[in-house]
Amino acid sequence: MRHTGLLAGAVTAVSAQASYGNGYGGAGPNNLTFETSIKVNAAQQYQKMIGGGCSGAFGAACTTNTLSAADQEAVVQTLFGENYGGLSILRNLIGSSKGATILPSCPDTPAGPFNYSLPGNDTCQLPLARTALKYNPDLFLYADAWSAPGCFKTTGMEAGGGVICGVRRSNCTQDWREAYANYLIEYVKLYQQRGINVSLLGAYNEPDFNPFTYSAMLSDGYQAYDFLSIFYPMVKKAFPSLAVSCCDSTGARQQRDLLYELGRLGGTNLFDVNTYHNYQSDIKEPFDDLLKGQPTIETEWSDGGTNWTPTWDKSGNNFEGFQWAIYMHNAFRNNVAGWSHWWCTWTGGDAALINVNGTSYQVAARLWAFSGYFRFARPGAVRLDAESGVEEVYVTAWQNTNGSVAIPVVNAAHYAYTLDISLAGTNVSHGVAYLTDNDHNVTMSEGFAVSGGRFQAVIEPRAMKTYFLDSQ
Structure with a gap:
């Protein structure tokens, strides 16, 4: 489904002039990484899980x-x-x-x-x-x-x-x-x-x-x-x-x-x-x-x-x-x-x-x-407003009763996305990503810090990645 509030100019193709290497983040038509933004706003809340x-x-x-x-x-x-x-x-x-x-x-x-x-x-x-x-x-x-x-x-x-x-x-x-x-x-x-x-x-x-x-x-x-x-x-x-x-x-x-x-x-x-x-x-x-x-x-x-x-x-x-x-x-x-x-x-x-x-x-x-x-948006979690800059990246966000935040993201594209994720109204400082694709079943993939209410992450093609954030 199309998300509202699409961000103008949010999609930027990485230069395609370098080698056709393996993995995402390199260049070439067989190896693309795109960029987009996700905005989460805890002030706007919806249903409880x-x-x-x-x-x-x-x-x-x-x-x-x-x-x-x-x-x-x-x-x-x-x-x-x-x-x-x-x-x-x-x-x-x-x-x-x-x-x-x-x-x-x-x-x-x-x-x-x-x-x-x-x-x-x-x-x-x-x-x-x-x-x-x-x-x-x-x-x-x-x-x-x-x-x-x-x-x-x-x-x-x-x-x-x-x-x-x-x-x-x-x-x-x-x-x-x-x-x-x-x-x-x-x-x-x-x-x-x-x-x-x-x-x-x-x-x-x-x-x-x-x-x-x-x-x-x-x-x-x-x-x-x-x-x-x-x-x-x-x-x-x-x-x-x-x-x-x-x-x-x-x-x-x-x-x-x-x-x-x-x-x-x-x-x-x-x-x-x-x-x-x-x-x-x-x-x-x-x-x-x-x-x-x-x-x-x-x-x-x-x-x-x-x-x-x-x-x-x-x-x-x-x-x-x-x-x-x-x-x-x-x-x-x-x-x-x-x-x-x-x-x-x-x-x-x-x-x-x-x-x-x-x-x-x-x-x-x-x-x-x-x-x-x-596993991450537990019963009682409230859905927060979350908007993706592109149609092929799907996002919801949930705040649990203990203040932790789950951001499940689904990338429908056949190429990776680098995500610039900003959070308003939350009190989280640390995150762990869990990857699901053809080779992973909700597998812990990396940890990261949240600084200034934002973090960057990569989501693999045709994958679901849940970013679980807390204040630890």
Whole structure:
């Protein structure tokens, strides 16, 4: 995306009259280094970071069971360890299918009885959450339902769409909205009983999409209002600090449509976090005009294909790590506070960050793109105004709660850039750069001093480099 405030005359080609040497900074058409400026201003602040994440839904959390115990532990550490992938969000499926639901036997009426129990280890989601908490004690656990139990819905089935009975146009003989709200709250209680707190609770997944092959429930914005007006006060009564989401639409445009309808009825005060997916439409503008200050998280995306893409930047594939660094950059520039992949682990395909193949596993470079942001801009960090002088150098800047500053930069050019980076309103004096490209995975590359509120650095071609600054 084009950045505003481009600096006139900021791009200067180094003299091309010298030899065609190896490395950047020399001259010649095969060896170019360009220069540009980046300006960071801490006086202008935007959203607070929630973090990056992934999910163990639909048995994905069980795919590591073929690994040794040590490797199972290493996979979770690689994803959620602060000095590794740096993820902070884990999205759980509140199952509705047989064997996965907390309500194995449905009552005849909304009056009950309801006999809730967590099915085993919750399709491996419970041990995944426990291990993730070991490496990230501040884990943001998002419990989300794809569908209500079938007996709560117009179709009588948990898969294949339908709407919750009791919302407009449901035409049911009984109203199951309160029962569905209690069902979701009970899942939170079952996890709490096992020592795990849920941070965010959701009633919908892709309510604009009607697949017939898996758990799904439909809703437009008006129907969402009808349920959230019951659900939201019940959640706050049971767990005052538990946040409620809305509504995980398939794309940013689809989520805007739902929010617009919800807002017509005054429903923008019935949720705490705006959640969307990135499948059908990428974010083009902030959601701020449709919200009342709630943060936004992109909570699921992958291509779901069968080809495994572990590389950073080899073919231009949409699921190479380099591309994901830019996807996240564009989302952050549109005030998105968190970004989640679909599965954490799987067996083949680009639906996961880590591919498990029997007794071995491989990490996709997409995870290192996540790490380039979330390892350094920790939850609670605030995004600062940051402007690049050229379109092909992408930059965001984040100030952590302890005053340290993370500046992730992505160079889309096929040549290096020398960066003149100035910082206004920060109190940092020392920095370390971490490089990600075809040969490096968030690798510490050099340290430097910040003098007079500025420093110079080089970013390699087709690379992501995070400059982490503090006052030490």
